[in-house]
Amino acid sequence: MQVALVGLKKQYHKLKKEIDSAIQKTLESGSYILGDNVCKFEEEIASFCNTKFAVGVASGTDALELSLRALGIEKDDEVITTPFTFIATAEAICRAGAKPVFADINLDTYNINPAELRKKVNRKTKAIIPVHLYGQPCDMDRLIQVSQEYNLKVIEDCCQAIGAEYKNKKVGSFGDTGCFSFFPSKNLSTYGDGGMIVTNNQDVYELLKMLRAHGSRNKYFHIHQGLNSRLDELHAAILRVKFTHIKQWNNQRRKLAKIYNDCFKEANLTNIIICPKESNNAKHVYHIYAVRVKNRDALRDYLQKKGIQTSIHYPLGLHMQEVYKKLNYKQGDFPNTELAASEIISLPMYPELEEQEIAYIVKTIADFYKNACIGK
DSSP states (O other): OOBOSSOHHHHHHHHHHHHHHHHHHHHHHTOOBSOHHHHHHHHHHHHHHTOSEEEEESOHHHHHHHHHHHTTOOTTOEEEEOSSSOTHHHHHHHHTTOEEEEOOBOTTTSSBOHHHHHHHOOTTEEEEEOBOGGGOOOOHHHHHHHHHHHTOEEEEEOTTOTTOEETTEETTSSSSEEEEEOOTTSSSOOSSOOEEEEESOHHHHHHHHHHTBTTEEETTEEOSOOOBOOOBHHHHHHHHHHHTTHHHHHHHHHHHHHHHHHHHHHTTOTTTOBOOOOOTTEEOOOSSEEEEOSSHHHHHHHHHHTTBOOBOSOSSOGGGSGGGGGGOOOTTSSHHHHHHHHHEEEEOOOTTOOHHHHHHHHHHHHHHHHHHTOOO
């Protein structure tokens, strides 16, 4: 049996008629930049997140950078975030001219530990970027408490977590801004790059609209040093089709995650496999179904031979990446991040995944550990 990590082709073929029609209408409209689809999609996302405003941008990475710039983060400022995330989080901080400062994660959630974050605050700290990793919301109560105590801006990295909730409130609506990615593998995705920023601050909203369009409010008259970072009209048209399915897809991901968990329990693998845990007061949307295991690399090779695609999100903490050597972190600085990076493996997860495929994945994992005599 062949099991893909992400079922992009399956999803397209299910929606092919609607998506093809939306693309054709956009092409025939002659409006390709900041047209009706972008405007309407921004309104739909703002309503979904229960925020006042939304701004479509070219990628999740740009959403983070533009948020930092719109909130006044600049050279010599420090921004605290997690070392266990995709590099775009720290990359955006550097592109805004600031310095990323890392705080270790909680191993139950893989999200930043608010207690560790608090230790990193100093007079140069101007903002924090909590990452709702894998679709699991951060402990926003404690993070907001720290931000208010030290007057810090909060940029939520929701790039893996659209639709996730903390205390029945959508992620993205807690901070000064919330940033989303529509990269092809995301829960809500387009066929290329795309992003969105949500906010309740009208001044920030107006500034973001200028920054994404070369710093101009009116064409050819430039107020700020901006970027060319607009969500394309074609992508917005595709996303509007898919957006009508996001609640159903997220619920299906949650159902599949439970099936995984139950199958691992039935196979007596819970002493070997550390399954994802959903936090109290949280609604996890399982962008990624990641488990922790021993002999991770050997298991991955074995699964590949059996036709099961996997990935590792992420194999090396940002503090150990060569590009950040100048930050002077060393092995052992973030033990939870380093442990997770050495044990984590991402298994297939997408709404079109079938129960029989999950059963095959779990059986194959059980066979590996049985044959390797691990965990006995």
